[in-house]
Amino acid sequence: QVQLMESGGGLVEPGGSxxxxxxxxxxxxxxxxxxxxxxxxxxxxxxISYISGSGSRIYYADSVRGRFTVSRDNAQNSLYLQMxxxxxxxxxxxxCARDLSYFDYWGQxxxxxxxx
Amino acid sequence: xxxxxxxxxxxxxxxxxxxxxxTGTSSDVGGYNFVSWYQQHPDKAPKLMIYEVTNRPSGVSNxxxxxxxxxxxxLTISGLQAEDEADYYCSSYRTSSTRVFxxxxxxxxx
Numbered sequence: 001q002v003q004l005m006e007s008g009g010g011l012v013e014p015g016g017s018x019x020x021x022x023x024x025x026x027x028x029x030x031x032x033x034x035x036x037x038x039x040x041x042x043x044x045x046x047x048i049s050y051i052s053g054s055g056s057r058i059y060y061a062d063s064v065r066g067r068f069t070v071s072r073d074n075a076q077n078s079l080y081l082q083m084x085x086x087x088x089x090x091x092x093x094x095x096c097a098r099d100l101s102y103f104d105y106w107g108q109x110x111x112x113x114x115x116x
Numbered sequence: 117x118x119x120x121x122x123x124x125x126x127x128x129x130x131x132x133x134x135x136x137x138x139t140g141t142s143s144d145v146g147g148y149n150f151v152s153w154y155q156q157h158p159d160k161a162p163k164l165m166i167y168e169v170t171n172r173p174s175g176v177s178n179x180x181x182x183x184x185x186x187x188x189x190x191l192t193i194s195g196l197q198a199e200d201e202a203d204y205y206c207s208s209y210r211t212s213s214t215r216v217f218x219x220x221x222x223x224x225x226x
Contacts, residue, residue: 035215044119044220045154045162045205059214095161101209102152102167109161 002026002105004096009110016086016114022079022096022107030054030074033099036081038092039109046092049081050099064090086114120145120206120218127224133194136221138206139187144216146187150209153182153191156220157202165204166191193223201225 008020022034035050048061049070058070069082079096091114097103121139128134138145138153145151151169154162164173166182169189179194189208193200206218 037217045156045207045217047207047215047217050215057213059212061214099215100167101150101215102164102207103154103162104164104167104173106161106163 002098004098004105004107006094006096006107006110009094009112011113011115012086013116014087014114017082017084018086018112020081020083020094020096020110020112022081024077024079024096024098027098029072029077033057034072034079035097035099035103036068036070036079037095037097037103037106038090038112039095040089040092043092051079083112086112088114090114118216120208120216122204122206122218122221124219125222125224127226128193128196129226130196130198132196133192134196134223135193136191136204136206136223138189138191138208138218140189140208140216141187144208144210145184145189145206147211148209149184151182151184151189152207153180154205154207155200155202156205162205196225198225 003025005023051070067085071080093109095109096107098105153166156162169184170182204221210216
């Protein structure tokens with residue numbers, strides 16, 4: 001069965017960096033677009049980035065463009081999100097999801113807290 | 117990148133039907149048949165309930181249905197049950213290949 005598991009969240013100071021990972025299993029990872037979606041505490045969902053199966057197509061939301069970088073390693077069935085210049089407003093649960101222009105499978109999420 | 121517009125809350129009694137609206141523009145909801153709906157219970161990951169406007173994934177109750185007219189999509193839940201109480205989010209493909217969510221609707225089963 002399809003499984004997605006995020007890791008790498010934690011507490012980081014403003015201006016700091018963090019790298020999230022998403023381990024995928026149960027499907028041919030390289031065949032699928034993948035997205036990162038976040039949810040600030042008590043707030044709604046916000047799509048922030050996607051990457052195509054080959055990694056050749058990448059898009060970002062305006063809120064993270066220039067600070068976050070998405071990548072993938074198809075040999076390791078893994079998706080990554082490098083987050084730099086973190087701000088308090090980046091505090092959220094970060095989900096990875098399989099992207100078919102809709103999100104059919106989601107991970108359980110990893111919490112990122114940006115605070116001094 | 118503004119979000120799609122959903123009502124903040126809706127409510128209904130067990131057995132009743134409710135509809136949640138999701139309003140966008142011709143650049144997203146109105147321009148593509150890639151509207152989807154998600155159910156989220158507290159402290160849980162979202163779950164896909166409807167995709168491509170009207171389609172239900174395997175395992176989702178047929179009490180859930182989706183539709184679209186112009187720039188507004190709708191999720192209807194019939195025969196409301198206590199376990200339907202949750203937050204619901206719409207999402208759409210948007211011109212420039214991005215994706216966008218609605219602000220979310222809290223459904224209360226009275």
